[in-house]
Amino acid sequence: MYENIYFLGIGGIGMSALARFFMHEGRRVAGYDLTRTPLTEKLESEGADIHYTDDTSLIGERFRNPQTTLVVYTPAVPHDHSEMRFFAEHGFTLLKRSQMLGQITASKFVMAVAGTHGKTTTTTLTAWLNHVCTGGGSAFLGGISKNFDSNLVLGSGNRMAVEADEFDRSFLRLYPDVAAVTSADADHLDIYGTHEAVKQAFSQFIGQIKAGGALIIKEGVDVNIDNDKITVYRYSVGGKTDFRAENIRSAGGGHYIFDIVCPDRVFADCTLGITGKVNIENCVAAVAMLCAAARIRKERLDGNLLKEALATFSGVKRRFDIYINTERTFYMDDYAHHPREIAAALRSVRDMFPKRKITAVFQPHLYTRTRDLYREFAEALSIADEVVLLPIYPARELPIEGVSSHMIADLLTVPYAMSDRQTLCGDLAARDTDVLITLGAGNIETCCADIAEMLAGKYGA
Numbered sequence: 001m002y003e004n005i006y007f008l009g010i011g012g013i014g015m016s017a018l019a020r021f022f023m024h025e026g027r028r029v030a031g032y033d034l035t036r037t038p039l040t041e042k043l044e045s046e047g048a049d050i051h052y053t054d055d056t057s058l059i060g061e062r063f064r065n066p067q068t069t070l071v072v073y074t075p076a077v078p079h080d081h082s083e084m085r086f087f088a089e090h091g092f093t094l095l096k097r098s099q100m101l102g103q104i105t106a107s108k109f110v111m112a113v114a115g116t117h118g119k120t121t122t123t124t125l126t127a128w129l130n131h132v133c134t135g136g137g138s139a140f141l142g143g144i145s146k147n148f149d150s151n152l153v154l155g156s157g158n159r160m161a162v163e164a165d166e167f168d169r170s171f172l173r174l175y176p177d178v179a180a181v182t183s184a185d186a187d188h189l190d191i192y193g194t195h196e197a198v199k200q201a202f203s204q205f206i207g208q209i210k211a212g213g214a215l216i217i218k219e220g221v222d223v224n225i226d227n228d229k230i231t232v233y234r235y236s237v238g239g240k241t242d243f244r245a246e247n248i249r250s251a252g253g254g255h256y257i258f259d260i261v262c263p264d265r266v267f268a269d270c271t272l273g274i275t276g277k278v279n280i281e282n283c284v285a286a287v288a289m290l291c292a293a294a295r296i297r298k299e300r301l302d303g304n305l306l307k308e309a310l311a312t313f314s315g316v317k318r319r320f321d322i323y324i325n326t327e328r329t330f331y332m333d334d335y336a337h338h339p340r341e342i343a344a345a346l347r348s349v350r351d352m353f354p355k356r357k358i359t360a361v362f363q364p365h366l367y368t369r370t371r372d373l374y375r376e377f378a379e380a381l382s383i384a385d386e387v388v389l390l391p392i393y394p395a396r397e398l399p400i401e402g403v404s405s406h407m408i409a410d411l412l413t414v415p416y417a418m419s420d421r422q423t424l425c426g427d428l429a430a431r432d433t434d435v436l437i438t439l440g441a442g443n444i445e446t447c448c449a450d451i452a453e454m455l456a457g458k459y460g461a
Contacts, residue, residue: 002070002093006063007031008084009074010050011040014097014165017140017152018072019043021104024154030063032083056086066092072100075168076396098165101140102173105160108138109297111289112174114164114205115182115218116198117341118282122182124316125286127153127161132309133290133302134159143335146314159293167191169201175208178292180216180285184223185340190368190397199223206230214292216243216285233263233292235284237277243288245280253325254352256280260287270307274315275322276348283310318445320345323452329459330356330435333448337365337441339376346383349437359433360384361424362408363440364392367400370407378411384437387416390424393442425450429458 005022009015010031016039019029023046030049033040040050051058063069071087071094078084087094095103111130113123120142128147130137136157142165144151153161164171164179168191184202186195203224206215211229219236235243248258254275260267260283272283287306294301315321324331330353336342342362349358360381364370370377370392381387389405409416419427424447428436438444438451 002027002068004028004030004063004065004069006059006069006071006087007073008071008077008081008087009033009097010043010048011035011037012074012076012097013039013142013144013151014101014140014163015072015074016040016043017150018097018100018104019048020046020150020152021140021154023047024152028062030060032058054082056083059083059086064090066090070095072097075170078396096168096170096173098168098170098173101162101170102175104140105162105174107158108160109158109293110160110162110174110176111178111293112162112164112171112176113180113182113285113289114166114171114202115180116166116185116187117336117338117344118182118278118285119163119165119180120335121279121316121319122180122282122285122289123161123163125282125310125313126180126289128313129286129290129306129309130159130161131155132312133305134299137161141316143316143319145316147312161289164205166198166201166205171205172201172208174205175210177210177213177296178216178289179206179209179213180289181206181221181223182218182282182285183340184221185338186373187338187369190366212296214296216288216292218281218285231292233288235281235288237281237284243284243291245284248277248280254322254348260284262287262291265303267303267307271311273311273313274320275352276320276345277351278344278348279315279320320348321448323448324455326459329433329455331438331452331455332436333438333445335441336439337369339373339380342377342439343380343383345437345439346380349435350383353435357386357434358384359386359388359428359431359436361388361390361419361428361436361438361444363390363421363438363442363444364405364408365441366395367392367397367403370405371400371403374407375411377408378413381408382413384414386414387412388419388424388427389416390418390420390440390444393440393444395442421447425454429454 011033127139137159139153142163
């Protein structure tokens, strides 16, 4: 057993959860990341030794022995990174984040949620349902749960909810007992090349569900299901599927009351603690996960506890994250960075405020994604009444000649403006906004507090 764990890219949402897990296990943890963030600052406050310059001399002495230190890295770290080369050349064992997660989950009853969108909220709700309905359960989450105030949940029992990330085919390290597939759209084409390759990877993931297990798959998701040793359930909102939401009616303020119909029972008059019709769909998937797990484990699922858990679910930071909700102004931030996600978020907001003007601010994430999906981005963003576009957030990529936010702007069918992160708050202050939503997976979130403060001062929220 290694005494020390060193993380290359420790600030990522998945990596930071692993780091926190090992600190809880009593291991010494250190690592590198490109920038200081609230996530890395929290890890440092909990005892992790983190630096932000690629410099092998900054690797602590106790982490320089390959016999006592294991190195975990994210694929976002380039192979010519000097610290990566140092560890590889000095005989250290290096594991990808997905390999490490696969080892940790091997002995657990794994409830994994996969999908090109919808998986973070669904996984986090599954973890919260486990916690309330069973009194235990652990989780590795792809966002910060507001209920747990963490991306890591450590609870009793062997249930473990896991976000199954398709990036770099990471989810193929998991062998779940129950799995949900929320979507399988064209994404990460810099990794997969084609949409067909994406769907093949999801099919392989489904094939890895353990014998006797269950698949929960959204109606209409087009992937091959080649696993005759599992039970397959489909879910929807308003469809005729195994699990579905029916009798949906408004409870005001973007909340809804609805019935969840299951194969053997109905949970009537459910309410979800977060807003947005899009989240009803995620809710149905999470409830189906709990029902399938109870059936496999021959356990009783208490309907009253389930409804209590749904009503008290607080959501995930940066997922339909509402800052201001008054009659004069509404401001929400969302992590949506794929056209389908953006369309779902904007349609949900439109459903909440059918007669109000919606301003969407979008920071594209990745040059390759923008290049591959700029037409779809323009179509989705045009659901709003006006759009403000920021430059592309590059993340792990170098710029691609000719690829910019203007590719999206040229195809928008609604008025638009260009801005940047440094001037965004001032640019929005000069506009007459009503319903405002910021979107993107980059660093646009650093603007949210200032935007909320500006709107509160401007409109007396």
